[in-house]
Amino acid sequence: MNTEKITSIAAPLVLALAVGAGALWPLQADASLALAPKYACVACHQPATKVVGPSWKDIGAKYGDGKGTAAQLAASIKAGSSGKWGPMPMPPQAQVPDADLQALAQWLLDGAK
Template sequence: MNTEKIASVTASLALALGLGVGTLWPRQADASLALAQKYACVACHQPATKVVGPSWKDIGAKYGDGKGTAAQLAASIKAGSSGKWGPMPMPPQAQVPDADLQALAQWLLDGAK
């Protein structure tokens, strides 16, 4: 069984046992922050302040609340972009595994909390 399936089954079991989403959320958030650090996202992006790229808060505001999907944002991170946030291009992040891109994207859409 792969890591994603194990995580999904674990989350489902926890919910079935009445642990609730609130119990699982801090672990997911910690994991996403750890991914942002692992892949050096923090060199250009910070929680609430624009550095080289937009803040996580601004990304969530632009693409969250149904304005975009995690899959779309993950694809944009992977491919890189230019002109979405001003003149500074976002270099492609093709080295980041798709599962990690998806986790990071969903974390951003959820407000990076």
């Protein structure tokens, strides 16, 4: 096959893959938003208001923009913590599957939108 023929086949394929990946992004965000009530995160956390724990917005501001990774945040959620946001401890969430922890953490870092 000559280079021109490969390029003419590859370019539309790359474009289709990019468009397809972009179309899936809202589905991933919706799935992450659905995970918050599924695992009762909403009992202590809300989008913009501190309840028992910090708001999703505050978590994103503290750890987003390269200040932390989704893997670090997921590990913190799984293990629980104390003293990061005040005296109220975050209980461990070891029952949440790692894939869901990762999705929730990335969603928070992306601004919980």
